[in-house]
Amino acid sequence: MRNIKLTIEYDGKRYLGWQRLGDNDKTIQEKIEGVIKLLTNEDIEIIGSGRTDAGTHARGQVANFKTTVTMPLAEMQQFFNRYLPQDIVVNHIEEVPERFHARYHAVGKQYSYYVWSNPVPTVFERNRSFHFPQAVDLEKMQQAAEKLIGTHDFIGFSALKKSKKSTTRTIESITIMQEGNMIHFAFNGNGFLHKMVRILTGTLLAIGAGELDETIIDQVLNEKIRQAAGETVPSHGLFLDQVYY
């Protein structure tokens, strides 16, 4: 069996997220599996590096699937990009050892969140950023972000009520850059809990706007109370940039 690794870019706007939900054909996974069915005539389940929520975008989602089809890789990539909808593209394709597993073997991820920081809205970035019209203090946000770096139980910064699995994660870096009216948050870590990047961004924005004090971060890490943190910012500002193996 060949094991094929795909690197996938998608605009999440029209989809209910990555993960298949029955057979409604409104998830990225189903769209890709549909093309694999055309290609191989087999019902093959692909393995993604992890879920992305409804509306969230990806520049570098990774998935793998196993097949006996002998088609050359370049031709296979062209086949995908001919039959996938225009808002999903296979950017890169390669053959990997049979033991490679896109979810189990992922050791880290980078996510980006984009905030349009101006009272006048944006036309061209409206579907890929969150419009936050209040003024924010970048330095304050950077200082607060430093408190999140390292290994912590992040359950208070997630949508999880409780969890049988560990909710401890390591954040390697958070960089916050302003380019014109756009603020770009980049998060690197070994893994992120459900909605964690969006809640972290919402909390940092509330600190930057002076609505929350930066001590809230220690409080949420220690007391694990979701309600104390900032709002969950919308999914359409979020991008899965890269998965590390």
Add this chain to the structure above:
Amino acid sequence: MRNIKLTIEYDGKRYLGWQRLGDNDKTIQEKIEGVIKLLTNEDIEIIGSGRTDAGTHARGQVANFKTTVTMPLAEMQQFFNRYLPQDIVVNHIEEVPERFHARYHAVGKQYSYYVWSNPVPTVFERNRSFHFPQAVDLEKMQQAAEKLIGTHDFIGFSALKKSKKSTTRTIESITIMQEGNMIHFAFNGNGFLHKMVRILTGTLLAIGAGELDETIIDQVLNEKIRQAAGETVPSHGLFLDQVYY
């Protein structure tokens, strides 16, 4: 009467262009006039700097209208951006002398055209660039573009069959820049004929791809035969960047 000048950004995808066409409500002009009607309760016709085609975008379209309404400018801008659809934004608003006319007083324009130059398509730029998968020679295109600079009769590079008005225009500059997989063509001149930027871009691309020789430019300028020039590239790669007064 106050004379109000608007600078407008729009995503042309959903519209039949700038110019009102009866009352179908599918043009940018009608959307803006609709909000002016809400604002002033008067039927006011706005004057645009010029038309843009169906699907073409703008970063800096300019229009003016006259009104007796006394609302402050900042409030008026907020009103526009609250009631306009999300794909049209008033970026800037100012009061100008009563004689100012957005079309008659325009002395120049800048247009940009974006070409996605890679066999693998783009997800995020798909609605704002033309996918041209063949390899192109940037230097060849730059050399050919030099022949277009200056004052010429550009009717052979337009969609006009014949014209009672002058079809002589002056192109000040054409710059061609590659940023990653995107080729950005920027055209500056005192005015552009119908579809002229798209036909010039199509011709330069054909030269860059080796399908046409650069001598075609002299031939079309001299013999004024539209058929000899390159194809009209699609409207969704075109942006009206700026209007000069």
